[in-house]
Amino acid sequence: xxxxxxxxxxxxxxxxxxxxxxxxxxxxxxxxxxxxxxxxxxxxxxxxxxxxxxxxxxxxxxxxxxxxxxxxxxxxxxxxxxxxxxxxxxxxxxxxxxxxxxxxxxxxxxxxxxxxxxxxxxxxxxxxxxxxxxxxxx
Amino acid sequence: xxxxxxxxxxxxxxxxxxxxxxxxxxxxxxxxxxxxxxxxxxxxxxxxxxxxxxxxxxxxxxxxxxxxxxxxxxxxxxxxxxxxxxxxxxxxxxxxxxxxxxxxxxxxxxxxxxxxxxxxxxxxxxxxxxxxxxxxxxxxxxxxxxxxxxxxxxxxxxxxxxxxxxxxxxxxxxxxxxxxxxxxxxxxxxxxxxxxxxxxxxxxxxxxxxxxxxxxxxxxxxxxxxxxxxxxxxxxxxxxxxxxxxxxxxxxxxxxxxxxxxxxxxxxxxxxxxxxxxxxxxxxx
Numbered sequence: 001x002x003x004x005x006x007x008x009x010x011x012x013x014x015x016x017x018x019x020x021x022x023x024x025x026x027x028x029x030x031x032x033x034x035x036x037x038x039x040x041x042x043x044x045x046x047x048x049x050x051x052x053x054x055x056x057x058x059x060x061x062x063x064x065x066x067x068x069x070x071x072x073x074x075x076x077x078x079x080x081x082x083x084x085x086x087x088x089x090x091x092x093x094x095x096x097x098x099x100x101x102x103x104x105x106x107x108x109x110x111x112x113x114x115x116x117x118x119x120x121x122x123x124x125x126x127x128x129x130x131x132x133x134x135x136x137x138x
Numbered sequence: 139x140x141x142x143x144x145x146x147x148x149x150x151x152x153x154x155x156x157x158x159x160x161x162x163x164x165x166x167x168x169x170x171x172x173x174x175x176x177x178x179x180x181x182x183x184x185x186x187x188x189x190x191x192x193x194x195x196x197x198x199x200x201x202x203x204x205x206x207x208x209x210x211x212x213x214x215x216x217x218x219x220x221x222x223x224x225x226x227x228x229x230x231x232x233x234x235x236x237x238x239x240x241x242x243x244x245x246x247x248x249x250x251x252x253x254x255x256x257x258x259x260x261x262x263x264x265x266x267x268x269x270x271x272x273x274x275x276x277x278x279x280x281x282x283x284x285x286x287x288x289x290x291x292x293x294x295x296x297x298x299x300x301x302x303x304x305x306x307x308x309x310x311x312x313x314x315x316x317x318x319x320x321x322x323x324x325x326x327x328x329x330x331x332x333x334x335x336x337x338x339x340x341x342x343x344x345x346x347x348x349x350x351x352x353x354x355x356x357x358x359x360x361x362x363x364x365x366x367x368x369x370x371x372x373x374x375x376x377x378x379x380x381x382x383x384x385x386x387x388x389x390x391x392x393x394x395x396x397x398x399x400x401x402x403x404x405x406x407x408x409x410x411x412x413x414x415x416x417x418x419x420x421x422x423x
Contacts (some may be wrong), residue, residue, distance in 0.1 A: 009241050017234045021227060024417075028223050030423045035204055037218055053167045057418040060409055068237050068407045077153060078163040082173050089184050100195030107198075 016067055023056050141318035164393065176408045179369075183412050186365065187419050190358045197352040201289035203421050209275050213318045222421050225268040229370075232261025233410040240403040243396030248384060251399055255381040258406065262374040269367050273360070281326055284360050288324040288333070289349040292316050297342035303327070304334040324348055351360065359420065366416055369409050376402050 030052055034044035066072045071079055103110070163170060194200050200263045205220030211221075235257040241249030241332055276282045282289070297315040301305055304327070316322070316338070325334050335348040380402050383389060390394045 006241065006245060010238075013234055013237050013241070016237070017230065020230045020233075024223065024230070027418075027422055028219050029220060032202065035202075037204060039287075053418060053422045057414050057422075060414045064233070064407055064411045064414070065418050068233060068410075069404055073163065075163050078165055078170070078173065081163075085177060086180060086184075091187070092184070092188055092383050093191070096192040097195050100192035103192075103196035104198065107196075112209075 012067065016063065019063065020060055023060055027053050027056050166397060167235060168397065168401055169249060169404070172404050176404065183362075183365070183415070186358075186362045190362065190419060193352070193354045193358065199291045199293065199351065201351050201355050202289065202291065202321045203423075205323075206276075206289050207272075207421060209279070211271060213219075219421055221268070221272065222417065225265060225272075226417055228261055228265045228268065229410050229413050232258045232265065233407055236403050236406045240396075240400050243384075243389075243399040246385065246390065246395060248390060251389075251396060252381055252385045255377055255384065255399070259374055259377050259381065262370055262377065262406075265370055266367060266374070269363065269370075275365075276359075280323060282356050282359075284357040285353060287353055287355045289355065290322050290324065290349055290351040292318055292320045292322065293338045294318050294342070298340050299337040299339055299345070302321070302336070304335075304336060312332065322348060324350065362416060363420070366409070366412055369412065373402070373409050377406065396416050 029038070030044075030049055033042070034046075034049040036043035051100050065083075071082075143295065165173075197418050207222055209215050210217045210222065239251050239254035239258060242254055280288065295317050297313045298307075299313070301311065301314075302325070326332065327334055328415040337345060337347045339345050362410075380398050384399065389398060
């Protein structure tokens with residue numbers, strides 16, 4: 001269950017430190033390079049940056065759970081009973097992000113409805129109130 | 139019964155594993171429950187982060203992280219993400235020292251356990267210190283609060299009609315221009331304490347003034363990083379208690395040895411794990 005000897009174990013720990021550090025640096029470099037902070041006039045589209053950064057973060061999570069938290073050495077039943085329930089989050093992410101997207105597209109409807117409930121008439125306002133409708137007003 | 143016969147000579151098959159008498163997951167009750175606590179805590183954090191995602195999706199604009207988080211101690215500005223990267227390293231380092239503490243516990247080396255747990259505590263305190271500085275900067279210098287978000291973003295090209303103090307440009311001054319997607323921070327006037335929402339003109343001729351960014355950003359930021367920071371803080375307290383116990387020789391006398399160190403180790407790695415996702419969601423994406 002444990003590592004064979006202390007020297008080998010120390011090596012695994014050192015490897016972990018280097019690995020997590022390098023992945024973090026690469027993530028930050030992608031963020032800075034992609035947003036045009038490092039090379040003047042160069043930037044990356046979000047659909048390249050985001051999957052890369054999400055993928056690397058998931059790998060870090062895998063490494064922390066399997067090596068640092070020793071999940072690799074646990075019995076299958078324990079592994080599944082802890083990790084499988086988190087799969088529910090996949091649906092939660094899809095559902096709530098989709099919901100958020102609908103809020104964005106229905107902001108005007110919601111705001112008009114709020115005005116009706118407040119006793120006023122719905123205002124079919126042109127683009128001048130567009131910034132109002134985005135809810136930024138203080 | 140068949141099972142009785144099987145149970146008599148088979149030792150390791152799945153059926154009699156669950157008949158009692160031995161631990162099917164080969165983990166102690168305490169460790170197993172720590173795993174399930176962490177699972178439930180993961181759902182709590184996931185709920186918060188998904189709420190952040192949903193609200194971000196629902197908003198036409200959102201503050202750009204490498205504009206919001208670009209200060210360093212000593213009055214340095216325009217250093218995007220550098221400070222949070224340092225914070226991340228501090229937390230990773232403290233996770234690594236925790237692994238060493240657990241290893242020394244398995245070797246029953248009391249001095250090693252105490253030393254490496256001490257290093258882990260230092261890492262945790264350093265992280266909390268960094269977070270305190272980050273919060274102070276956002277609250278005191280940049281005037282962000284749970285209900286006010288002064289970080290906005292232009293949605294079109296244009297030029298300002300007023301200078302940074304909110305006064306109309308004089309004839310000799312050249313107007314500052316901006317492009318769509320450029321971020322801005324609404325400052326407060328030093329004397330009156332009023333917000334300075336500068337007027338500007340877009341390229342298609344509209345005269346507008348700087349709007350505040352989406353309100354939800356401040357509340358989400360302080361709540362989620364605060365909840366994580368609270369986990370770090372409780373972790374430091376528990377680490378301290380267990381380190382003192384280890385130093386006093388309590389675990390050397392126990393049947394299950396240094397298992398408490400393993401349990402707090404699981405918790406501490408989990409705090410690091412959560413930070414991986416907080417870092418991703420708030421600072422990278």
